[in-house]
Structures are given as structure tokens and as C-alpha cells.
Amino acid sequence: MSLRIYNTMSGKKEEFQPLIPGKVGMYVCGVTVYDYCHIGHARANIVFDMIFRYLQFAGYETTYVRNYTDVDDKIIKRANERGISSKALSEEFIQAFDEDMASLGLVKPTHEPKATEYIDEIIAISQTLIDKGLAYEAGGDVYYAVDKFADYLKLSKRNMEEMQAGARIAPGEQKRNPMDFALWKAAKPDEPNWPSPWGAGRPGWHIECSAMSSSLLGDSFDIHGGGRDLIFPHHENEIAQSEGASGKPFVKYWMHNGFVNVNQEKMSKSLGNFFTIRDILQQYDPEVVRFFILTSHYRSPIDFSDQNLIEAQAGLSRFYEALLSADQMLAGATDEQAESPLGEELEARFREAMDDDFNSAQAIAHLFEGVRTMNRLCATKKFKKRVDLVAQVRDLRQTVLKLGDVLGLYNSEPAVWLEKVKFAGLEKLDITLDEIEQQIEARLQARAEKDFAKSDQIRDALAARGIELLDSREGTSWKLK
């Protein structure tokens, strides 16, 4: 079974056939850098990071471009409010973005261009569009004449007449048609600007993505992604610009990730109900956030809530606990080698899930099954001497790690990760590590004396304070309840 991708353009899953066999060009709209990233950005970037990793895993030589839009009305406005330059503001938030993405465990895209580095290309495309009669200059602005592009609204499937009914021309704009959009805006005082054939000015929103994608991936490429909210107007306008200028098909597969809701309600800047990545990482481990996001399909809406994240943490802990116990069981196990089909079988199921429009939720479900098998084998009597079982656990462990890496998961040292989460949770409880260890010691003493009443009393008291004890042959450890 080969890779199938849901294409927003057709509204269907399609067999993935890249323009050049074996190679993929993918462009994903990045952020406008004027504020800290919120969890919606986290989702979009994690999703496409997963897609990028899987494309490579599936054998495609993938060029992944994710831009920074560093010139824009909102940047100018925010910079003016803070009394700093647009450049200083955008640099600050580019750095913040990079930090956030690194903490979420994202790999670097192949290219991370900035809009301001592509001003020449932006001007060239705008000029081409004017030359072709698709755009016009008016008072130092350049606008795209949407009624000249026959395919306009083909991605968002909207109706021009109805769109026009609600559209307005803002004061100061020189549009012929309210639906027209700016490719270039004449500079106002104190705005960043560049010289152009139409006078000093700056790019409009949308044109930068056409310029950067064609420069780095060519006029036609395979995958273009972003959040659903970018379908209109941003991606629609990109199509008009790029296909209008080049005369070639722009993008083969359009991919859009679903929204993040907070308490069933869309999270948005205008509603003010958004959390930044930094807020969330105060509360939860970054890998828990990533795990939570990937346990839903990328096109479904997800609901950010404490309960959901706590459950995600429990699920991810299950993986690390299994990996830890597998490591411990394998440590003293026989060195003899044996065949094991389990890893290969797991990988086949994983690929099948991921080939179906990157169904990471299904893929993780298969990995959970791998974990259960691993736990079951490890619990078998005389495990360490059973050559076949040891080989199977080795195989499964290695496969879970390998496939986890495709999702950007399970990269930590199990013991270290579990400790980290445990101590982070401990801080929220009214108990100290010393206390816990003292109580464990006291209980061990009681048990040695067969004073089980006292032993159980200590255990119950700790449980009431949120600490669960685990006895094993090696001794007693504890975890958060």
C-alpha cells in the first residue's frame, strides 16, 4: 500500500505521486513573528514535522520549507506600540519561535526563509502579474485583480458574487474591486520600506509565500500545508499569484491541519482564549504535548484541556515504563541471538496507518500494542533464559524506538524522563522526597518485622498524599498517583 494524502483541493484522499519520483518539495506557511506562539502554532508545526519525518522515513528525499513572515501590518503596529523597530521585534520573536520549536522536539526544516530576504523576487512576481494584466498599480500600491484569474476561489470553493456582497474597501485603499488584494503597499511614514518600480513600499500579505516557494521549490511543487484558517484568503491568493505569474500548476497536494479548541471553543486571538507554548510548557512536559497532538488525526479538531493532557501524560508514561522495564530485563538476559518477526510486523502496521493520510493516532495505537506484547513477554517466567523471548523483546524495543523517532517520540532515556515528570509532579504535592524515602524505609522495617498493619498504614498514608508505592524484588519505588 502506498501513501495516500487528503487533498483539500479535491476534498478526497489521493494516491501520492510526487512530481519527481522519489523526491518531495513541501512548503508550510510559518508564522508572522510579532508575538509568542500559541498552541495552535504548536499543533501545526508538530503535525508537519511529523509529516516531514515520515516522508523521509518512507524514502522520499524531502525538501521542507517553512517561512518566517517578518514584514507585515501587525509587526509594524506592535513595533510602534513598543517603540522599537520592526526588525528588532521580528528578530526577537524569530528567536522565541526557534526556542519553542526546539523545546517541542521539532527537527529543522531544510530551509527557513524570511520574507524580507525575498523582496526582489516579490517585486519581480508583482511586475509579471502587472505585465500579464492580472494586477494593477494604483497610487503606489499594487493590487491583484481577482476577476482576471478564472480559477480564483477554486481551493476554498466560494462564490464570488456572495463574497463581494460582504466585502468592503478600507479607507485609503485604491482597489477597483473590493475582493482585490494588495501585492505591494506604498510606504507610509515610519514604516519599513524598499524601493520598487512603484515607489518605496513593502509587500502585502500572501505574496511573500509565492516568492519564497518558487525560489526554493520551483513554480510547481508537491505539498503545501498550513492551518485550515489559511485556506481563505491566504492560500487562495497564493494560487492566484503563483499560477497567474508562472502559468503553471502551483501545488499538487494541499494539506490543512485542524484547529485547537479550548473548552470546545475555537482558540483565537480575537477571543483572547489562547495559551502560548510557553504557558503550556510550564505545566506539561513538551513530549506530552507532542504525544497529545499526535494521538488525534491531524485534520480533526482537538480540545486542549487539563484532563486530556493528564491522560496523554499517562499514556506516554506507559511507553517509558515499558521501555525502562525492557531495558532492565534485557540487561542480564542471554546473549544468544534468535529470529523475531515481531518488529517487522509492527513496522508494517505502522506504515499502513501512516500511509493512510498520516494517521498518527492509528500508528500510536499499534505502538501501544507493541508495548503490551513487550510487557507480556518480559513477565514470562524465566524470561532472561528464554532465547526466543529475549530476541523478541529486543526486536520490539528497537522497533518501537525507531518508529517513535518517526513521530518524534520516546527519544528520552526512559529513567530520566520518568524521573523528570515524577519530580515535576512532586512539586505540586505537599510532600518532600526526603519524607517519602523516610516513610519507605520505615515501611520496609515494619515489613521485615512482619508488622503488616503498620506497613499498610504507611502505604495508605502516602497514597492519601498522592504517592503510590511499588514493591518489587529489587526494592520499593514510588510514583505519582
Next chain:
RNA sequence: GGCCCCGUCGCCAAGUGGUAAGGCAGAGGUCUGCAACACCUUUAUCACCAGUUCGAAUCUGGUCGGGGCCUCCA
């Protein structure tokens, strides 16, 4: 008003024509001094109604409920 999406076990969440993955929580069991952990077993006919079909959660029509886009937004 126009366009679009969704409604699957207590909760989260896969599944788009052949009689419902997985996780969390719950129940029973194995293990245990007793527990916890782990493992085993177990828990749904898919909002509702009508239709197409040998057969539908999956297709069509309708009803109810929720949400999104149409303005900056991942």
C-alpha cells in the same frame, strides 16, 4: 444569509460498504503478606428517522445537536 465540517463505549480517540483499533477510567482473574505495577479476560451497533444495497458507523435524503470559514489568525 452563503460555503464547509462534525456527532463512535463513562472520558479521549481510530475506523468511509462486509457485522466496531488503541489509551484512560471500571469489573473479574493471575501475581502479592495484602496492595500497587504488569499481564489475562471483560464493557459500544456507531445522535435520530427514512432510503440505496445481499450487506452501512461508513452511501443518499431529512431531523436534531455542536463547530468552523466568509475580517487578522496555525
